[in-house]
Every structure is written in C-alpha cells, then in structure tokens.
Amino acid sequence: MDRFQAMLLFTRIVELKSFSRAADSLQLPRATASNIIRQLEARLGVRLLHRTTRQVSPTLDGGAYYERCRRLLADLDEAESSFDHSTIAPSGKLRVELPGALGRLVVLPALPAFCERYPGIELEISSSDRVVDLIQEGVDCALRGAELRDSTLIARRLAPLPQVTCASRDYLNAHGGPQTLDDLAHHLAVNYQSPTNRRILDLEFVVDGQLRTVAMQSRLTVNLADAYVAACEAGFGLIQAPRYHVTTALAEGRLVELLPQWQPPSLPLAVVYPQHRHLSPRLRVFVGWLVELFGNSH
Secondary structure, three states, X not given: OOHHHHHHHHHHHHHHOOHHHHHHHOOOOHHHHHHXXXXXXXXXXXXXXXEOOOOEEEOHHHHHHHHHHHHHHHHHHHHHHOOHHHHHOOOEEEEEEEOHHHHHHHHHHHHHHHHHHOOOEEEEXXXXXXXXXXXXXXXXXXXXXXXXXXXXXXXXXXXXXXXXXXXXXXXXXXHOOOOOHHHHHHXXXXXEEOOOOOOEEOEEEEEOOEEEEEOOXXXXXXXXXXXXHHHHHOOXXXXXXXXXXXXXXXXXXXXXXXXXXXXXXXXXXXXXEEOOOOOOHHHHHHHHHHHHHHHHHO
C-alpha cells in the first residue's frame, strides 16, 4: 500500500464526508478506495472512520490522524513547490467560485490574459450568489464580497468595492427623487435577501463618519444580485449595489445615482481558501493575478 496515497485519500474522505466523492476527486474506483482505507486501518490497528448510509465522519482516532496527515501533506506540497520549475510554469486544474455578477462583469472578461500568461492551468469556474463550503465542494478558492466570518479560511484582501445608491429613470419620474435621508421614508426599495441566511439587507449610509441604517418599504424581494439590479431598472425602487454592477446602466441613463453626499460603505473584497490547504503554485499565481486585476480596476 502506498502510504502517501492512503493519507491523501483519507484526508479527502474526511473533508468531503464521502467515499465516492473522494474517490472521484483522485480518479480512483470506489472499491479501490474502500480497500485502501481497510488496509490503512489494519496497519494502524484502529478504526479511522464512522460509516453510515448518508455520511462518513472520522472517529476520535481518525480525527487525530487527520490532523497529522494534513500537516504532513502540506509540508510535502510546500517542499515540492519550492523548486523553480514548479513556480515558473504552474499547471493543473484550479477550481474557483465567483459571485455571479462580479465574475460576469469583472473577472471573466479579464480571464483570457491570465490563461495566456499561464497556459498550463486549467480553470474550472462556478458562479453563484450563495456562500459555498470550499472544503465540502472541493473548491480551491473563492471571491467573497463581505467580511470573513469563517475561521477555517485564509483571506487575502483585494480591494474595497465602492457602492452606489440608485433608482431607475422611470421610478424617479413617477415618485420623484429623495433629497435627504429622511425622504427615504416616502420611497420604495428593492429588498435584497441574503441567499445564505435569508436576512433582508437594509440600506446603509456613512453620515459624518458614522454608519446609518435605513429600513424602507418594499413591494419586491430578490436573492440574486442580477435580479436586484434588474428589478431596480424595472422601476420597483431604490437599491445599493457595487458600482461595477451598474456602471453601464448609469452611463446609459437607465439608472440614476441618488444621495451622492451620503455614500454607502464600500464592500470588502477578498480571495479565500482553506487554511489547511497549501498555497499551490497555480493558486499562488491566480491570487497574484487577482491582486493585480483589482488593484488596476478599483
């Protein structure tokens, strides 16, 4: 039995909570994966995994062994990546999760330059507004446009994303535009509901260095960034969105910026990855490219 393969398979099973997903990720037959784990448990003389029809979880001994395995594998990965040929020409698959609008409007249009610079890297991009579990779903890194609360992730800050308060020309023609924050009590907003915790996000403004939150009346709630902007363009009320998302609509006059003297707070943007996953050469260059991209764009 290959000890390295056994440790790699075991850690992948613990992280993905599944024999079949772990076997698929390593391109192993399910029967081979099961046999490797049986041999590993026999050699160690302990049971490493609890198996049920729905999920796989580590035993107490398995949890301790997992922590040692992940440290050993990270050290091995770091040792191999220290050689020049690995860092000069990184290669392999990189799985990246992008917020829908940010990926569509900012990252994907710039991505051909990255692929030309690093032709050996194969990118697998998934895109949504939900917060994915990077370890559970086998994602190498993700862009997050909010404060990081998951302590199992490492965050590299990229740039603040300026936001803008706006409404459609049709809405303003029908209802007029607010001149002060107190005027918002007489207006409608499009509600944005977090797809993660289903909380409605109120409008926020920075007033004399202090954050002021305004809850507004609404006739429509959405949980997708593109739907949020589309609803605003359709005349359902005010929104606050990252400026990159509404730049074209503002320039073309479909949307109008409101209350510019009271700006919404910028959204912090970071690239995140699991703290126990070594920053591989392909991930390192991708993170560096993101730093460059957003440093030039914002």
